[in-house]
Amino acid sequence: MSLRVFVVLATFVALSSGVPAVNNTSAISKAGYPKIHPGTNLESSPYLPLIRYQDVLYYFGAILTGSVDQVDLFCNYHNMKLVSIQSNEESENLIAGLRSFLETSENVRFWTSGRKYGNNWRWESTGLPTHYTNWAKGEPNNSGGNETCIEVFFNSAAKTLEWNDKKCEAANYFICESRD
Numbered sequence: 306m307s308l309r310v311f312v313v314l315a316t317f318v319a320l321s322s323g324v325p326a327v328n329n330t331s332a333i334s335k336a337g338y339p340k341i342h343p344g345t346n347l348e349s350s351p352y353l354p355l356i357r358y359q360d361v362l363y364y365f366g367a368i369l370t371g372s373v374d375q376v377d378l379f380c381n382y383h384n385m386k387l388v389s390i391q392s393n394e395e396s397e398n399l400i401a402g403l404r405s406f407l408e409t410s411e412n413v414r415f416w417t418s419g420r421k422y423g424n425n426w427r428w429e430s431t432g433l434p435t436h437y438t439n440w441a442k443g444e445p446n447n448s449g450g451n452e453t454c455i456e457v458f459f460n461s462a463a464k465t466l467e468w469n470d471k472k473c474e475a476a477n478y479f480i481c482e483s484r485d
């Protein structure tokens with residue numbers, strides 16, 4: 306069940322069980338429950354802190370973790386997609402953004418939209434092959450024979466964002482993007 310369907314169903318259950326449902330958007334805002342609708346100008350949204358790089362907006366999901374499918378749902382709910390990293394310049398900009406965004410100097414792993422199809426890697430968010438790559442030493446190694454998703458390993462001190470193939474069901478933080 307998609308998150309959107311779940312919200313609709315939950316609202317229906319709330320209404321049919323006699324529980325007052327909040328349907329005033331300003332009341333929702335004041336209560337602190339963000340709700341972003343299709344067509345919302347993401348950059349002006351007070352709810353998601355977004356970083357801009359040229360025509361791309363990024364959301365650094367460093368609060369919740371989940372499998373690729375779970376964090377993909379989160380991005381989709383907010384009209385975004387899991388990140389694709391298409392050039393060294395974009396990677397360097399992400400590193401600069403992450404270094405200023407994260408308060409800790411801990412090393413953090415994030416899911417991307419990179420997936421393996423046969424022997425080829427592709428960005429799910431764009432449907433395009435991964436022309437630019439930045440695999441960590443020894444990767445992709447398909448450890449255990451089931452590593453078909455790309456995580457990026459952010460090392461704040463070293464200022465690197467290296468790639469690793471990983472089992473898609475593992476829990477990671479994530480980065481969403483919006484490309485026009």
Ligand SMILES: [Ca+2]
Nearest residue numbers: 446447469470
């Ligand atoms: Ca690996």
